[in-house]
Amino acid sequence: MEAYRFLLDLAIILLSTKILGLVTKKFHMPQVVGALLAGLILGPAMLNVITETEFIQDTAELGVIVLMFCAGMETDVNELKKSGKASFVIALAGVIVPLIGGYFVAYAFNRPDMIVSDASGSIFLQNIFIGIILTATSVSITVETLKELGKLKTRSGNAILGAAIIDDILGIIGLTIVTSMADQSVSIVIVLLKMLGFFVFAGIAGVLFYRFYKKWYEDSKHGMHRHVIIGFVFCLFMSFVAEAAFGVADITGAFIAGLIISCTQRSQYLESKFDVLSYLYLSPIFFASIGLKVNLPAMNGTIIAFAVSLVLIAIFTKIIGCGLGAKACRYQNYQCMRIGVGMISRGEVALIVASKGAALGLIGSAFLGPVVVVVVITTIITPVLLKVVFKKWEPTALEPDVNVFASKYEEIRGYREERK
Secondary structure: OOHHHHHHHHHHHHHHHHHHHHHHHOOOHHHHHHHHHHHHHHHOOOOOOOOHHHHHHHHHHHHHHHHHHHOOOOOOHHHHOOOOOHHHHHHHHHHHHHHHHHHHHHHHHOOOOOOOOOOOOOHHHHHHHHHHHHOOOOOHHHHHHHHOOOOOHHHHHHHHHHHHHHHHHHHHHHHHHHHHOOOOOOOHHHHHHHHHHHHHHHHHHHHHHHHHHHHEEEEEEEOOOOHHHHHHHHHHHHHHHHHHHHOHHHHHHHHHHHHHHHOOOHHHHHHHHHHHHHHHHHHHHHHHHHHHHHOOOOOOOHHHHHHHHHHHHHHHHEEEEEHHHHOOOOOOOOHHHHHHHHOOEEEEEEHHHHHHHHHOOOOHHHHHHHHOOOOOOOOHHHHHHHHHHHHHHOOOOOOOOHHHHHHHHHHHHHHHHHHO
């Protein structure tokens, strides 16, 4: 009986995520919020109907890989190149400001007269590590919301994607520096060399795959299903190599695989196939699994105050940091707000970082509850705020949207071609 329990769990997850997705849509919120709430309600935090099994965990991992693979295929590579420098500045500001904010919040509460910590690391490293947790960004939530809103290919959407990828790299570097100070077996030099090695490998693999694909499959008019299989194999291979060989997040490998395929003629066909797979099966399980991870511990008044402060700092430091970075790169005010909001979500990334810190004695058990609260609130609030800033925060007459110019240009060019 228990051997087939996963079938019932899947049925409950798929049905509940769809029902709550429709409910949230009725209240003019993105459907991804409903999927997140479904996992929260069904999981240990509330009803405890479903627990996160190894099968659900593995399927959820595959879900986020396919989600980022699709995001890569939908990305305008030329626009991403244009926003490369800006993405770095945005990501850097989006790491530094939350790091400082998280440190000072922890500094205010991590005292014997406020919260007694059972962490073994120094107080300074414990406080820094709280800041490291706040630097994390879970771009998967933002990607799904932007796809739902049809804004993934906007200038703001490309900046968010580029900044989020760089943000992950900077976050890993920061995490490695802090953990190397607490654990002498971790070498920051080796980590940096492995990251550099991954991007060199990705460049070589991309060129080889593109030439192979163009030679053997690009002009093929038969057996279109082969394109899907080859694309999926490449996605999984890049994800595995990124995580296992270089210590870079598997979703980064999946995103780069999608970027490479986006340069081929079959990208739209592949994108349509994977969108169906993601919508039908993988994405609901991934978003529900985030809620299933949540298990709120008992918290007293001081810890609640710390949790509220941490949530506010987590939200505003990303908006301010990424917004200032975008403004420094001459983005318009409404684009700065969109980019800042798009980087708020911490999601499962913050939980992973927190678990590593707990294993090294850099975060006490009393601080895990507030971190979970940050994850839950930022994950749920990001899709809601994104819809607000994309629908309500429209460009003014003095700040025209670049995409409006592009569409007008295409319209005029089409009219001229018809006249000819």
